[in-house]
Amino acid sequence: MKFKLNKLFILLIFFLNLGFRLYFVSNTEFMSDDFSYFHLRNLIQLKTTGQLGYDSLSYGGRDIFYPLTYYYVILLFSLLLPLELIIKILPEILISILPVIIYLTVKLIVRNKYIALFSGLVAGFLPVTIQKTLNQASIYSLALPLIFLMFYLFLEVIYKKKNIGLFIILSFILPIIHPSTFIFVLTLIFYSILLFSESVPIKGIKLESILFSIFIMLIIGFITYNKAFLEYGIKFVYANSPLNYLETFRGHKLSDPLNYIGIIPLIFGSIGIYLGIFKYRKNSVFLFSSLILSTIALLLFSLIEYDLAMMFMGLSFSIMAGIALKHFFSYLEITKFQRYKNIIIIAICVITFISIYPSFGVAFNVMDNTLTTEEVEIIQRMGGRVDDDSSIMANIEEGHYITYFANRKNVADTYYLFAPDVDQRLNDIDLVYTSWSRAIALNTLHKYKVSYIYLSERTKLKYNIEDLKYIEDEKCFKKVDEYKGNKFYQVGC
Amino acid sequence: MTNTKGINFIKWDANFIFLILLIFGLILIIISPTIIRQLNGVGLLGQESYLNYRLANLIKENRGIPNYDDLSFGGRYFIYAVGWPVFLVLFSTLTKLSLENTSIILPIFFGLMNIIMFYLILKNLLLRRLQVYASSFFLLLSPAFLYLGSASSATVFIIFLLFLGFYLQLTSKPINLAISFICFILIPLFSYSQGILISILLLLYGLLINRKRLKFLILTIFVISLIYIFYYINYGGFEQIKFNVTENFSVVNYFAEFGSDYGIGIFSAFLAVVGLIKMKTNKLFKVYLILLSIILLILIKYLTWPIFYFNFVICILAGYGLVVLLRFKWESKLIKKTTIAVILFGTFASTFLYISRAESFEPNIYLIEGMKYLAEEGEPYQTVFSHYDLGYYINFAGMKNIFDRYFLYAPKPNKRYADSRAFIYAEDLETINKFLKDYSVDYIFIDKKRYNELYKDKMVNRYLPFYLDIDKRFRLVYKNEEVYLWRVYSIDD
Numbered sequence: 001m002k003f004k005l006n007k008l009f010i011l012l013i014f015f016l017n018l019g020f021r022l023y024f025v026s027n028t029e030f031m032s033d034d035f036s037y038f039h040l041r042n043l044i045q046l047k048t049t050g051q052l053g054y055d056s057l058s059y060g061g062r063d064i065f066y067p068l069t070y071y072y073v074i075l076l077f078s079l080l081l082p083l084e085l086i087i088k089i090l091p092e093i094l095i096s097i098l099p100v101i102i103y104l105t106v107k108l109i110v111r112n113k114y115i116a117l118f119s120g121l122v123a124g125f126l127p128v129t130i131q132k133t134l135n136q137a138s139i140y141s142l143a144l145p146l147i148f149l150m151f152y153l154f155l156e157v158i159y160k161k162k163n164i165g166l167f168i169i170l171s172f173i174l175p176i177i178h179p180s181t182f183i184f185v186l187t188l189i190f191y192s193i194l195l196f197s198e199s200v201p202i203k204g205i206k207l208e209s210i211l212f213s214i215f216i217m218l219i220i221g222f223i224t225y226n227k228a229f230l231e232y233g234i235k236f237v238y239a240n241s242p243l244n245y246l247e248t249f250r251g252h253k254l255s256d257p258l259n260y261i262g263i264i265p266l267i268f269g270s271i272g273i274y275l276g277i278f279k280y281r282k283n284s285v286f287l288f289s290s291l292i293l294s295t296i297a298l299l300l301f302s303l304i305e306y307d308l309a310m311m312f313m314g315l316s317f318s319i320m321a322g323i324a325l326k327h328f329f330s331y332l333e334i335t336k337f338q339r340y341k342n343i344i345i346i347a348i349c350v351i352t353f354i355s356i357y358p359s360f361g362v363a364f365n366v367m368d369n370t371l372t373t374e375e376v377e378i379i380q381r382m383g384g385r386v387d388d389d390s391s392i393m394a395n396i397e398e399g400h401y402i403t404y405f406a407n408r409k410n411v412a413d414t415y416y417l418f419a420p421d422v423d424q425r426l427n428d429i430d431l432v433y434t435s436w437s438r439a440i441a442l443n444t445l446h447k448y449k450v451s452y453i454y455l456s457e458r459t460k461l462k463y464n465i466e467d468l469k470y471i472e473d474e475k476c477f478k479k480v481d482e483y484k485g486n487k488f489y490q491v492g493c
Numbered sequence: 494m495t496n497t498k499g500i501n502f503i504k505w506d507a508n509f510i511f512l513i514l515l516i517f518g519l520i521l522i523i524i525s526p527t528i529i530r531q532l533n534g535v536g537l538l539g540q541e542s543y544l545n546y547r548l549a550n551l552i553k554e555n556r557g558i559p560n561y562d563d564l565s566f567g568g569r570y571f572i573y574a575v576g577w578p579v580f581l582v583l584f585s586t587l588t589k590l591s592l593e594n595t596s597i598i599l600p601i602f603f604g605l606m607n608i609i610m611f612y613l614i615l616k617n618l619l620l621r622r623l624q625v626y627a628s629s630f631f632l633l634l635s636p637a638f639l640y641l642g643s644a645s646s647a648t649v650f651i652i653f654l655l656f657l658g659f660y661l662q663l664t665s666k667p668i669n670l671a672i673s674f675i676c677f678i679l680i681p682l683f684s685y686s687q688g689i690l691i692s693i694l695l696l697l698y699g700l701l702i703n704r705k706r707l708k709f710l711i712l713t714i715f716v717i718s719l720i721y722i723f724y725y726i727n728y729g730g731f732e733q734i735k736f737n738v739t740e741n742f743s744v745v746n747y748f749a750e751f752g753s754d755y756g757i758g759i760f761s762a763f764l765a766v767v768g769l770i771k772m773k774t775n776k777l778f779k780v781y782l783i784l785l786s787i788i789l790l791i792l793i794k795y796l797t798w799p800i801f802y803f804n805f806v807i808c809i810l811a812g813y814g815l816v817v818l819l820r821f822k823w824e825s826k827l828i829k830k831t832t833i834a835v836i837l838f839g840t841f842a843s844t845f846l847y848i849s850r851a852e853s854f855e856p857n858i859y860l861i862e863g864m865k866y867l868a869e870e871g872e873p874y875q876t877v878f879s880h881y882d883l884g885y886y887i888n889f890a891g892m893k894n895i896f897d898r899y900f901l902y903a904p905k906p907n908k909r910y911a912d913s914r915a916f917i918y919a920e921d922l923e924t925i926n927k928f929l930k931d932y933s934v935d936y937i938f939i940d941k942k943r944y945n946e947l948y949k950d951k952m953v954n955r956y957l958p959f960y961l962d963i964d965k966r967f968r969l970v971y972k973n974e975e976v977y978l979w980r981v982y983s984i985d986d
Contacts, residue, residue: 161825164825164827164828165827168827168828168831205824205828208823208824208825208828208829209825209828212831212832215763215832216832216835219760219763219835219839222748222759223750226750227752424952
């Protein structure tokens with residue numbers, strides 16, 4: 001019976017998450033971020049040519065280097081269903097496994113399936129995870145579950161000496177998924193330092209598994225990303241990101257973690273860290289504290305995106321919250337409040353569901369910002385107009401829309417690795433949309449052989465403009481198409 | 494009575510076959526890069542091979558060492574470490590082999606001799622048999638060693654002299670010491686800089702490890718110093734280089750897996766770290782290896798040959814590291830087996846991948862074709878401007894260069910460098926005209942690699958490439974995937 005209840009919980013968490021996600025995904029035929037279309041184009045190229053190499057449209061033509069494992073997983077499933085459908089559904093299925101892994105991890109640590117269920121639910125509805133993965137072909141849909149599965153297996157190995165084989169296999173797979181998986185290596189390094197500083201012995205299988213995974217993941221990572229190492233040296237970690245984007249705290253407030261992670265995991269998680277490190281000196285707490293520490297370290301050095309960092313921290317806090325709850329109930333047992341235990345449990349359940357509520361707001365927000373049919377139609381029409389080798393100027397967050405829907409060259413997009421003159425191009429795009437000078441704009445547009453400028457509602461919002469400031473001269477800038485506020489200008493001279 | 498003679502014969506026979514197979518395997522691995530290059534028509538490996546070939550040819554034609562070299566630096570006194578070119582000429586004359594074939598065969602032969610000497614030295618130092626085998630195995634499969642055995646460079650012979658001298662001084666026979674002494678004092682004739690390094694290396698060896706040989710080694714170093722004094726009296730001082738020849742230095746370039754032509758293996762490097770950490774037996778030997786590594790690591794930043802010496806240190810330590818891993822008391826046999834399998838498989842795989850890349854090592858087919866075009870179309874002794882890294886190839890094509898990598902005793906290397914930089918980054922015609930007139934430039938020769946190094950992160954259209962495009966005096970007369978050649982016409986033309 002116990003066994004069945006456990007399975008039921010796993011299924012409950014999984015389907016609750018998947019149902020939530022599929023409900024939103026089914027509302028639109030488009031995906032909610034531009035990068036999904038980067039993946040889609042790569043997948044189509046990989047399917048037709050069998051390789052990724054040169055992209056003739058992005059940045060007017062550039063080399064493409066992207067880890068292929070994720071693509072192979074999607075292509076494998078695309079044998080069963082159309083690629084356009086698989087790319088919408090599969091990431092949602094994969095990310096829905098994440099709360100199950102969190103459930104298993106917490107269950108392993110606290111040996112209480114109800115508390116584990118609480119953590120699983122909290123993790124599944126973290127606002128930041130929904131914001132960055134809902135209705136998106138994000139690689140994090142695969143990377144995050146695998147990273148946390150790796151943590152789970154690591155704990156299994158050191159607690160029970162079980163699943164060593166799976167741990168070894170995953171050590172090989174993880175580094176070829178995405179560079180973000182290196183956070184596991186960094187976490188193990190921080191973990192060893194923490195254990196050493198607390199005089200907790202590191203020996204036997206714990207030492208072996210730490211050294212083994214660090215060694216394998218670094219070696220495979222170095223070999224996989226050697227092209228980037230060669231091109232950028234040690235700066236490869238910045239993935240050629242533009243300087244402005246490297247300032248990870250830019251545009252973020254101190255209260256943002258509260259919105260990104262949620263108040264419940266943040267409060268209970270913090271208590272869990274305190275109890276785990278200072279009172280009970282638990283291995284698992286050291287491990288997930290190390291994950292938080294390494295995320296903070298990466299954030300401080302601008303080596304990780306803010307949103308991704310929040311995902312790692314949020315998930316770690318969800319696990320820690322489970323530990324805090326466990327100790328809270330243990331403590332409750334020896335106090336007079338024990339007789340109110342059921343009320344407290346109900347209160348916690350209510351708080352849990354209240355904490356899930358903001359996730360709906362985030363999900364609706366994501367869907368509101370999704371590309372509309374009107375936008376797609378106007379971009380596609382424009383693609384038909386361009387009949388030469390020229391480019392279309394669009395704001396950088398819309399670059400992938402131009403290459404995918406219009407099938408035309410863009411000036412820049414959000415995939416920076418191996419892209420030419422990223423900083424320069426970003427400055428030039430800003431200049432075209434904000435400049436008062438027709439001469440400066442024309443000079444910049446000629447530089448990139450731009451024949452059309454796309455001014456969407458998003459671009460207007462981004463640059464806080466109503467229109468381009470130099471369009472009085474109709475000879476040079478002729479409005480050729482407009483649909484629900486989204487416009488195209490032809491560069492005529 | 495059993496027929497022991499028969500059994501011994503069978504045993505000897507089996508050993509003999511094993512030995513034959515081993516030698517055959519050794520030769521096969523060492524000659525593989527050369528065979529691949531020859532089959533693909535890319536000729537000698539590395540720029541130094543072309544310098545040595547040209548110098549040997551000059552010596553042969555001149556029937557002695559000439560006084561003047563017309564091609565390098567637009568003409569300079571023939572002050573080179575001529576040991577290796579003379580050796581090539583002598584061997585070629587004795588065997589009636591062409592200089593090109595001699596340049597191919599001799600490095601392979603001395604490469605083989607080096608691995609045998611390396612094995613004998615380690616065996617003589619009373620290291621564990623397994624460690625000796627492991628170190629020799631890592632050396633044989635190391636990319637730097639394979640490069641050494643494929644390029645016609647003095648370093649392969651200097652290392653042979655060093656190893657032979659070192660091996661012989663381990664014995665007490667006076668005749669061996671005498672030969673050892675001769676070996677050591679010959680080294681400065683083959684390379685000035687390596688002679689100095691080896692003197693330091695021998696002194697450290699005498700001071701730290703073998704006090705019995707200190708007097709002998711000091712005497713040797715004294716004689717080597719006399720040779721340098723002789724050089725100084727004969728040729729005087731030389732102009733010190735005031736520019737940074739390592740501006741594109743990146744640590745990752747020194748690992749073969751990252752695409753370097755002569756890097757160390759990443760797996761050996763990892764094992765070497767393990768070996769160094771765990772080496773407890775002979776502390777002074779450890780100190781010696783650490784000191785040697787520090788010196789070499791500093792030198793690697795400025796020169797190319799120290800990497801070959803460093804590779805030997807790495808292989809010694811890697812052998813020890815492997816023994817440590819094998820004898821370590823592992824709690825998980827699975828992790829142990831996987832770790833060792835990964836290291837061995839990785840070493841093999843990286844070697845075979847390295848060998849398969851031999852065709853693309855410098856000079857690659859595009860550079861060779863560019864050189865051929867230059868040799869066929871250009872008039873002998875015309876001046877070609879290029880990056881100093883391509884200077885030897887220009888001379889090989891029978892043309893004068895402005896400068897090359899042999900800065901020692903070269904005429905005004907700093908001025909030439911400064912002038913060339915001004916020319917490369919010229920923003921006006923005046924600077925360009927001045928340079929063309931001062932150095933009587935007839936051609937401009939550049940390859941993709943150097944072009945990217947020179948103009949990386951720079952607005953190309955501000956500098957020389959802009960003028961090469963628009964000024965009619967420059968005509969692009971040859972272009973392939975990697976090489977560009979412009980003919981420079983005078984203003985009157």
